Amino acid sequence: xxxxxxxxxxxxxxxxxxxxxxxxxxxxxxxxxxxxxxxxxxxxxxxxxxxxxxxxxxxxxxxxxxxxxxxxxxxxxxxxxxxxxxxxxxxxxxxxxxxxxxxxxxxxxxxxxxxxxxxxxxxxxxxxxxxxxxxxxxxxxxxxxxxxxxxxxxxxxxxxxxxxxxxxxxxxxxxxxxxxxxxxxxxxxxxxxxxxxxxxxxxxxxxxxxxxxxxxxxxxxxxxxxxxxx
Amino acid sequence: xxxxxxxxxxxxxxxxxxxxxxxxxxxxxxxxxxxxxxxxxxxxxxxxxxxxxxxxxxxxxxxxxxxxxxxxxxxxxxxxxxxxxxxxxxxxxxxxxxxxxxxxxxxxxxxxxxxxxxxxxxxxxxxxxxxxxxxxxxxxxxxxxxxxxxxxxxxxxxxxxxxxxxxxxxxxxxxxxxxxxxxxxxxxxxxxxxxxxxxxxxxxxxxxxxxxxxxxxxxxxxxxxxxxxxxxxxxxxxxxxxxxxxxxxxxxxxxxxxxxxxxxxxxxxxxxxxxxxxxxxxxxxxxxxxxxxxxxxxxxxxxxxxxxxxxxxxxxxxxxxxxxxxxxxxxxxxxxxxxxxxxxxxxxxxxxxxxxxxxxxxxxxxxxxxxxxxxxxxxxxxxxxxxxxxxxxxxxxxxxxxxxx
Numbered sequence: 348x349x350x351x352x353x354x355x356x357x358x359x360x361x362x363x364x365x366x367x368x369x370x371x372x373x374x375x376x377x378x379x380x381x382x383x384x385x386x387x388x389x390x391x392x393x394x395x396x397x398x399x400x401x402x403x404x405x406x407x408x409x410x411x412x413x414x415x416x417x418x419x420x421x422x423x424x425x426x427x428x429x430x431x432x433x434x435x436x437x438x439x440x441x442x443x444x445x446x447x448x449x450x451x452x453x454x455x456x457x458x459x460x461x462x463x464x465x466x467x468x469x470x471x472x473x474x475x476x477x478x479x480x481x482x483x484x485x486x487x488x489x490x491x492x493x494x495x496x497x498x499x500x501x502x503x504x505x506x507x508x509x510x511x512x513x514x515x516x517x518x519x520x521x522x523x524x525x526x527x528x529x530x531x532x533x534x535x536x537x538x539x540x541x542x543x544x545x546x547x548x549x550x551x552x553x554x555x556x557x558x559x560x561x562x563x564x565x566x567x568x569x570x571x572x573x574x575x576x577x
Numbered sequence: 578x579x580x581x582x583x584x585x586x587x588x589x590x591x592x593x594x595x596x597x598x599x600x601x602x603x604x605x606x607x608x609x610x611x612x613x614x615x616x617x618x619x620x621x622x623x624x625x626x627x628x629x630x631x632x633x634x635x636x637x638x639x640x641x642x643x644x645x646x647x648x649x650x651x652x653x654x655x656x657x658x659x660x661x662x663x664x665x666x667x668x669x670x671x672x673x674x675x676x677x678x679x680x681x682x683x684x685x686x687x688x689x690x691x692x693x694x695x696x697x698x699x700x701x702x703x704x705x706x707x708x709x710x711x712x713x714x715x716x717x718x719x720x721x722x723x724x725x726x727x728x729x730x731x732x733x734x735x736x737x738x739x740x741x742x743x744x745x746x747x748x749x750x751x752x753x754x755x756x757x758x759x760x761x762x763x764x765x766x767x768x769x770x771x772x773x774x775x776x777x778x779x780x781x782x783x784x785x786x787x788x789x790x791x792x793x794x795x796x797x798x799x800x801x802x803x804x805x806x807x808x809x810x811x812x813x814x815x816x817x818x819x820x821x822x823x824x825x826x827x828x829x830x831x832x833x834x835x836x837x838x839x840x841x842x843x844x845x846x847x848x849x850x851x852x853x854x855x856x857x858x859x860x861x862x863x864x865x866x867x868x869x870x871x872x873x874x875x876x877x878x879x880x881x882x883x884x885x886x887x888x889x890x891x892x893x894x895x896x897x898x899x900x901x902x903x904x905x906x907x908x909x910x911x912x913x914x915x916x917x918x919x920x921x922x923x924x925x926x927x928x929x930x931x932x933x934x935x936x937x938x939x940x941x942x943x944x945x946x947x948x949x950x951x952x953x954x955x956x957x958x959x960x961x962x963x964x965x966x967x968x969x970x971x972x973x974x975x976x977x978x979x980x981x982x
Contacts, residue, residue, distance in 0.1 A: 406975050427899050434897020445892045449593050459896040461582055
């Protein structure tokens with residue numbers, strides 16, 4: 348197993364049962380993501396990209412196939428173990444931000460640290476570092492409903508980064524933002540990838556994001572139709 | 578996630594919804610308050626009854642003649658006239674668990690002092706009467722043994738009689754007329770207050786029983802015997818000894834009915850305590866139901882709260898909260914609500930019972946045990962009724978929870 352491969356997917360399938368009907372969301376996905384890569388996952392809605400993201404993000408388990416994260420086969424882990432992986436290895440950024448309502452920027456950023464064993468003193472320090480990385484230093488006591496959409500997404504990115512995860516997963520991060528704020532977010536992703544060497548997998552329709560990605564995969568009907576690999 | 582962090586998270590979730598949290602806890606507040614107030618009323622009544630019986634002496638026994646039956650027809654209790662002075666003396670000398678005896682004859686008659694008169698009970702008793710009934714002398718002295726033996730015309734007044742006849746004048750040494758016979762007043766008894774409402778213990782005059790037999794009633798039997806056991810613990814033994822002795826003295830064949838009966842004050846007190854205990858249980862039980870309803874209220878709100886916060890649960894899970902973290906968070910919220918409710922309920926209950934005794938004059942007793950019990954009960958209600966919603970929250974699938982609108 349090459350150390351440089353942070354994510355290895357081997358023939359992943361996912362089948363849902365809706366009543367009697369079988370829905371094949373993924374029909375055999377194999378792909379490898381290298382450390383420091385920025386990968387764009389594209390495809391029409393219903394193609395299975397969200398299902399893929401959920402599996403890569405350890406929110407869901409594949410029906411068959413293997414998923415190696417940093418060389419460890421996480422597809423066999425139980426729920427609790429997966430929660431630990433999400434906490435330590437994975438940062439999530441969602442289309443609709445998913446911040447806690449009526450809670451401050453700082454508290455939102457600290458959230459993942461509450462579920463790890465980091466001592467209270469260090470929690471604040473780490474959260475402040477993550478916030479300055481996304482340019483929100485000084486806004487830490489603002490409540491999320493007092494922030495603009497772009498700022499909310501930046502809080503979400505800070506929250507995703509606070510635990511120094513191995514990979515950052517983003518699901519349509521600019522989907523709910525106007526073009527200009529979307530560009531700011533894209534700049535942050537670019538900076539994180541180029542300067543901090545963070546591995547990013549992003550599901551998107553946005554050609555701008557796709558343009559900064561080193562690699563793209565297109566998914567249709569649960570399979571990769573063209574993997575542009577270097 | 579450690580306990581402190583969990584409590585912190587729960588508290589911040591509860592303070593985000595202050596009004597709802599308060600209304601949820603209100604059920605518990607009222608429940609705990611009601612339990613404490615109701616139990617304090619019951620305990621107060623119990624204590625009051627116990628105090629009254631204690632004031633009469635718990636080592637007290639009464640010997641009364643039984644009911645006489647003539648050709649199958651029973652007369653009322655006390656219709657025998659076969660209880661004699663000698664029986665009383667025999668009890669004193671023959672039963673080692675008996676301390677004092679006082680042969681009694683009672684009557685009710687008019688008493689006169691100068692231009693005032695009063696109708697009251699006349700107790701013909703022995704000089705040991707104050708010791709047996711734990712009765713203290715306010716002024717003067719009680720009559721002594723030789724006065725009883727010689728049947729002197731002396732008397733000791735109950736405080737109520739003294740008040741009515743003398744109206745503040747000094748009664749000692751004065752002559753009052755009982756049934757037109759002159760009696761010299763030796764002393765006045767300390768007031769005992771009304772006893773259970775059925776008679777006023779202070780509205781009476783004590784005279785030597787010998788005098789009462791000869792001068793007032795013209796009889797040579799006695800109507801009852803007051804006996805004090807050497808201790809409360811030995812009063813049951815004393816009862817048995819007296820029964821054995823009197824059966825022999827009255828020549829009662831084995832198997833036939835006693836022509837007397839002996840009652841033990843601690844038995845009577847126990848009976849009264851039993852009925853107040855039932856009162857306590859009844860009041861506490863009714864109040865517990867409101868506590869239970871309060872608990873169901875907590876469960877109801879927690880279930881609503883879980884549904885309302887499915888997204889929040891999803892977010893927490895996506896950043897690494899485990900099932901047990903979510904379970905503990907919601908369980909802690911329920912416990913915090915019920916414990917806070919319990920504490921406020923204690924304040925309400927203690928204040929409530931104070932107000933009850935202040936405004937109604939009812940005696941209340943807030944027992945430490947009731948407080949602890951109500952508090953623990955409310956905390957366990959939090960755990961019990963909080964568990965189901967908390968488990969429901971922790972079992973959510975993170976993907977579905979994140980998508981929930």
